Amino acid sequence: xxxxxxxxxxxxxxxxxxxxxxxxxxxxxxxxxxxxxxxxxxxxxxxxxxxxxxxxxxxxxxxxxxxxxxxxxxxxxxxxxxxxxxxxxxxxxxxxxxxxxxxxxxxxxxxxxxxxxxxxxxxxxxxxxxxxxxxxxxxxxxxxxxxxxxxxxxxxxxxxxxxxxxxxxxxxxxxxxxxxxxxxxxxxxxxxxxxxxxxxxxxxxxxxxxxxxxxxxxxxxxxxxxxxxxxxxxxxxxxxxxxxxxxxxxxxxxxxxxxxxxxxxxxxxxxxxxxxxxxxxxxxxxxxxxxxxxxxxxxxxxxxxxxxxxxxxxxxxxxxxxxxxxxxxxxxxxxxxxxxxxxxxxxxxxxxxxxxxxxxxxxxxxxxxxxxxxxxxxxxxxxxxxxxxxxxxxxxxxxxxxxxxxxxxxxxxxx
Amino acid sequence: xxxxxxxxxxxxxxxxxxxxxxxxxxxxxxxxxxxxxxxxxxxxxxxxxxxxxxxxxxxxxxxxxxxxxxxxxxxxxxxxxxxxxxxxxxxxxxxxxxxxxxxxxxxxxxxxxxxxxxxxxxxxxxxxxxxxxxxxxxxxxxxxxxxxxxxxxxxxxxxxxxxxxxxxxxxxxxxxxxxxxxxxxxxxxxxxxxxxxxxxxxxxxxxxxxxxxxxxxxxxxxxxxxxxxxxxxxxxxxxxxxxxxxxxxxxxxxxxxxxxxxxxxxxxxxxxxxxxxxxx
Numbered sequence: 001x002x003x004x005x006x007x008x009x010x011x012x013x014x015x016x017x018x019x020x021x022x023x024x025x026x027x028x029x030x031x032x033x034x035x036x037x038x039x040x041x042x043x044x045x046x047x048x049x050x051x052x053x054x055x056x057x058x059x060x061x062x063x064x065x066x067x068x069x070x071x072x073x074x075x076x077x078x079x080x081x082x083x084x085x086x087x088x089x090x091x092x093x094x095x096x097x098x099x100x101x102x103x104x105x106x107x108x109x110x111x112x113x114x115x116x117x118x119x120x121x122x123x124x125x126x127x128x129x130x131x132x133x134x135x136x137x138x139x140x141x142x143x144x145x146x147x148x149x150x151x152x153x154x155x156x157x158x159x160x161x162x163x164x165x166x167x168x169x170x171x172x173x174x175x176x177x178x179x180x181x182x183x184x185x186x187x188x189x190x191x192x193x194x195x196x197x198x199x200x201x202x203x204x205x206x207x208x209x210x211x212x213x214x215x216x217x218x219x220x221x222x223x224x225x226x227x228x229x230x231x232x233x234x235x236x237x238x239x240x241x242x243x244x245x246x247x248x249x250x251x252x253x254x255x256x257x258x259x260x261x262x263x264x265x266x267x268x269x270x271x272x273x274x275x276x277x278x279x280x281x282x283x284x285x286x287x288x289x290x291x292x293x294x295x296x297x298x299x300x301x302x303x304x305x306x307x308x309x310x311x312x313x314x315x316x317x318x319x320x321x322x323x324x325x326x327x328x329x330x331x332x333x334x335x336x337x338x339x340x341x342x343x344x345x346x347x348x349x350x351x352x353x354x355x356x357x358x359x360x361x362x363x364x365x366x367x368x369x370x371x372x373x374x375x376x377x378x379x380x381x382x383x384x385x386x387x388x389x390x391x392x393x394x395x396x397x398x399x400x401x402x403x404x405x406x407x408x409x410x411x412x413x414x415x
Numbered sequence: 416x417x418x419x420x421x422x423x424x425x426x427x428x429x430x431x432x433x434x435x436x437x438x439x440x441x442x443x444x445x446x447x448x449x450x451x452x453x454x455x456x457x458x459x460x461x462x463x464x465x466x467x468x469x470x471x472x473x474x475x476x477x478x479x480x481x482x483x484x485x486x487x488x489x490x491x492x493x494x495x496x497x498x499x500x501x502x503x504x505x506x507x508x509x510x511x512x513x514x515x516x517x518x519x520x521x522x523x524x525x526x527x528x529x530x531x532x533x534x535x536x537x538x539x540x541x542x543x544x545x546x547x548x549x550x551x552x553x554x555x556x557x558x559x560x561x562x563x564x565x566x567x568x569x570x571x572x573x574x575x576x577x578x579x580x581x582x583x584x585x586x587x588x589x590x591x592x593x594x595x596x597x598x599x600x601x602x603x604x605x606x607x608x609x610x611x612x613x614x615x616x617x618x619x620x621x622x623x624x625x626x627x628x629x630x631x632x633x634x635x636x637x638x639x640x641x642x643x644x645x646x647x648x649x650x651x652x653x654x655x656x657x658x659x660x661x662x663x664x665x666x667x668x669x670x671x672x673x674x675x676x677x678x679x680x681x682x683x684x685x686x687x688x689x690x691x692x693x694x695x
Contacts, residue, residue: 053587073590086588090606099602100592149592 002064002156002189003029004050009059011045011213019045021213022059030187030407032180033218034204036194038236038341042213043193044161050191051080051159063156074105079150080159084166085142087134087149094130097121097148106153120148123182140171147182157189164199176202184410197237201225205403206396209233211339219392220399226373227392231332231382234280234375235340240318243349244333244377246326247271247279254279257323258349259303263371270376270385276328277385280375283318286351288359289366300370309361310353319359319367321349332379442670449663456659470664479649479661483668485637486645490669493555493641494623497562501619502612504563505570510600512571513578514586524571531568539632546633553635561629566619573618577611578604613680624673642669 004027011020020042027033035043048054050061052073061069068076079100087096097117101108108116121127124144134142143163150158163179164172180203183190194200200207201221209216209224209232217229221237228234234242247254247261249271254261256279263271271277289302307319325347333345351367359365376385419427444461449470451463458464474483512520542561543552551557581604589599605612630644637645646665649658 051591053591073587074593074595077593078591080588080591082584082588084582084584086582086584088585088589088603088607099589103593103598103602104595105593153592 003027003062004157004189004191005060005062005065006046006050007060007062009046009049009061010057011042011049011054012057018213020049023210023213023215024059025208025215025218027189027191030189032183032190032192032203032205034192034194034200034207035210036197036200036207036236037210037216038339039195040212041210043195043210045213046210047080047159047161047191047193051078052076077153077156078159079153079155079157080161081143081146081150081163083162085134085146085163087142087145089134092131092133093121093126093137093145093148096134096145097126097152100149100153116152117148120151123151124148124178139167140175143167143175144178147179151182151186155188157191158183160190160192160194162194163192165194165196172199179203184407185414187407197239201237205399209236220396222399223392223395226395227387227389228280228375228384229387230384231278231280231336231377232339234377234384235336235345238282240283240350240352241340242280242282242375244329244336244345245279245281245323245349246329247277247376248275249277257326257347258305258321259301261301261303261369261371261374263301263374264299267371267374267376267386274378276379278329278332278377278379280377280384281349281369282373283350283352285370285373286319286349286353287368287370288353288357289368291354291357292368296370297368299372300368302366302368304364304366306364307351307359307361308348310359312355314355316355317353317357319351319353320361321351323347323349329379332382336382445663445666448659449667451660453656453660456657470660471668473661474665474668479658479665482637482645482648483642483665486640486642487668489555489637489639490624490641490643491672493558493562493639494620496555497559497566497623498616498620500559501563501566501570502616505567505574505615505619506605506608506612508567509571509574509578510604512575514583524575527568527571530564535565535628539628542629543632552633553639555639557633558629558639558641561633562623562626565622565626569622570615570619573615574608574611577608577615581607617676617680620676621673624669 006023006025006027009020009023010018012018023042023046025033035046037043045054049056052068052071052075056069060067063076063078088099091099094117097120098113100106101113101116117130118127121130124147126141126144126148129137129141129145134145137145143166146163160179164175167175176199179192183203192199192203201224204221206218207221207224208218211232217224217233219227224233224237228237231244235244245256245258247256249255249268250260252262252268254263254268254271261279271279292300305321307321309320311318311320337343337345353359353367359367375387377383378385447462448456450466450468452465452467452469455463455465473479508523511517512524538561546552546557551560585603585607586599589603590596594602625643626641627643630641631647634640634644640648642665646662649661649665
């Protein structure tokens, strides 16, 4: 059990490129923290710095209050699951799991080793595979062996480096659940690196979003989703991602390429005095007008649009609406696309409609948008001008409470 | 051989037989000669008219005994020591080359390559003088050291290629698991590199075992003379008789260890030789 304190950590390579730039993050005992970001954002490097496989250029790393910058990986007492599992191919599953306990550093008597290996293998459903070699196992089984090897050490913390990225989609879902349950059961501090936002949102108590080596925002998944700190976080979290529309405030309205919106005062206030802002609207804040509750109507704006096409998915459908590109925001959006690892952000609004909606491509239809939940971003800095700090903090506080309750319930069940 | 048509099968079989006949016929010829009686040697026939063991008797019990048996002992001893030393040194060196960044890494590789390029015959005379001065002439170490210069470069190259394809993450995982660098090397890297180490050991063994130039130049008595050199000193029963039969018998005897090694470690050699080539 341990806390991990990251203070102004910097990793600079020989050519001066900072892969991790001034990152500070406190990880509480038993917390599950996710490091997420597009490829090349420095998340894996940060993890390797924590475990000791990368040197720290500047800053301080403390585990349980003790500075470990200079400690070798073996002295930090952390367990890590590698992206390619890094199982020892010449050893059986049993010996792989027992490996850490047979080293001189944490040498245990053979009967204790046996007890721990059996416990881990039954926990992970590996009992009938103990004598097999890793080469004969499926991807999911290898993954579980790697987890087993991490568990038996009873290390201070778990570190995961994209552990599910080599599995197919279905297995990934199963393993995700298994990891989440295991972490709750063991109550062990965990740091998990991923580029997959579903993993980030479902697993994390708190999620740290990184871009180009810099920390953008650390918060509960819900705060990230509802109160993003900036354009990057807003665009990165959520699928399909948030729509960004150029907007101008004019006489109490927001003029956008898909129509004028009436908006609550705090939104207008944020946009006022600026020539141009970017309006962030999540797809699910749109709806086919026909399916909107009467009582909700005053909180939003009706729009007449002609979608290019729709996609019916069963539980919902997506409509796609093209709009005229605004050259003034083109540069900002292109840069955002690059940051997000995408080719471009097309001038297109994605809207989520009820699966019963009969809106179809090419036909002018009436939709409705909930303007209470839109965000306003500064074009130059990308800062979220409508972010409600207090509301956000409240969301994260609630997430922490929920988690505490979950752990207590789990502990009660165990007894 | 699955998925081949009959024609392809026949074609491959023919090619295999041709290659086998081409490579094995000299060996069979030597084998046959070793069974010939001395009067039989000049008949020009492939098979002996009568199979006799005279030649084997001669090298193990007869006149060539004092020449052959010490030479066999020298060959086995010197070659084994040279192989073990070469493999141990090359393993450590190749590991460093594959895994660590240190100043002079290129120098080590280039000089290893340079040494192996150097023609043996050009070093042998200076070495002869040097060895006589410092007392290594006609001793086991006097041969082991030059053999290392032949076996080390190729061993380092083979093993470095082998180490390079072992995923680095395995070692990192071992370190995170709590292993010291040496433990990670011994418990993870060496077992994984074992096929490569075997292949290297066998190649090194062959090189040392087959050497003739150093063997004949740096020895003078049976104290250190290896078999290939000793063969040159065989004489017939009289000056009118060629020692061809005895030489053939000795040649067959020294081939046996090699055949045994290859048969025993066949699987390791094959996996060792192919694993370096194919990225798995």
